[in-house]
Amino acid sequence: MTKKKKSGKTENLVPALRGHIWIDGSKGTFLGYGRVVLLERIREYGSITKAAKALEISYRRAWVLIDSMNRQVPRPYVVTSAGGRRGGGTSVTPEGERAVALFWKIHENLQQFIKKQDAAVRSLYDE
Amino acid sequence: MTKKKKSGKTENLVPALRGHIWIDGSKGTFLGYGRVVLLERIREYGSITKAAKALEISYRRAWVLIDSMNRQVPRPYVVTSAGGRRGGGTSVTPEGERAVALFWKIHENLQQFIKKQDAAVRSLYDE
DNA sequence: TAGCGTAATATACTAAAATGAATAACGCAA
DNA sequence: TTGCGTTATTCATTTTAGTATATTACGCTA
Numbered sequence: 280m281t282k283k284k285k286s287g288k289t290e291n292l293v294p295a296l297r298g299h300i301w302i303d304g305s306k307g308t309f310l311g312y313g314r315v316v317l318l319e320r321i322r323e324y325g326s327i328t329k330a331a332k333a334l335e336i337s338y339r340r341a342w343v344l345i346d347s348m349n350r351q352v353p354r355p356y357v358v359t360s361a362g363g364r365r366g367g368g369t370s371v372t373p374e375g376e377r378a379v380a381l382f383w384k385i386h387e388n389l390q391q392f393i394k395k396q397d398a399a400v401r402s403l404y405d406e
Numbered sequence: 407m408t409k410k411k412k413s414g415k416t417e418n419l420v421p422a423l424r425g426h427i428w429i430d431g432s433k434g435t436f437l438g439y440g441r442v443v444l445l446e447r448i449r450e451y452g453s454i455t456k457a458a459k460a461l462e463i464s465y466r467r468a469w470v471l472i473d474s475m476n477r478q479v480p481r482p483y484v485v486t487s488a489g490g491r492r493g494g495g496t497s498v499t500p501e502g503e504r505a506v507a508l509f510w511k512i513h514e515n516l517q518q519f520i521k522k523q524d525a526a527v528r529s530l531y532d533e
Numbered sequence: 534t535a536g537c538g539t540a541a542t543a544t545a546c547t548a549a550a551a552t553g554a555a556t557a558a559c560g561c562a563a
Numbered sequence: 564t565t566g567c568g569t570t571a572t573t574c575a576t577t578t579t580a581g582t583a584t585a586t587t588a589c590g591c592t593a
Binding site: 463467470491492 | 580581
Binding site: 453454455465466469473486487488489490491492493494495496 | 537538539540541542
């Protein structure tokens, strides 16, 4: 994802410090990078089926991710409907959008954090 | 307002922000929480076999973790010997110790980071 | 030389996670 | 009423990570 060429900004040096963040609920993780990207695809396509295809994961996988998320959150992050004019669909709720926005914000902060700490890591490996 | 609880120290509130860090090399991850704990057990016991038992992982798993680490690092983090008075053994090199110390330092910083960011997460879920 | 406790390695098995395919329910429209 | 595209759900299969077990090499000691 952070794969840059020769521009000089985000070099892909190795070794490199990496990091992840996610949010745990009482029944396990309910929000992380994968789910957030999935939410954005659902927003884009209005459909779990199409979002799953775009991300090259199975419908079932997408559904499980969404279900485990929706069931741990006070108010659902996506709402679904089956049947109707276009067969049904799925949309992201305002609560979901807030969560997505917050996740990206923290994610961004984490990248800053890692960038800082990475200096110490790199100093381990060059003289 | 933030939720108030009855005990005082490390509350296990949910939802809770979590995070991990690790170091990637050209052939994948070579240092993370698991390997660092393993290094510490090797230091403690002087043996991969015993360290693996203490961590309740298979010898093979421990060996693979160590090997993938050692082979991506300029100078090995552990050195092994087979045969001899006590059958052989494994010890952590100064380079390994430095890496362990640095990892824990960054890990600690990450905990501080998460603690700060977690406030924003929590505010998503209480009124 | 035989015995020991270890590292190193190969192979077969196990368990968990994800996939793929099939099916039913849904609700609108023609 | 039939067709359509979606969600929801089940089940068999595949993939993958890890375990369990066995074997060999090693080097010291008795």
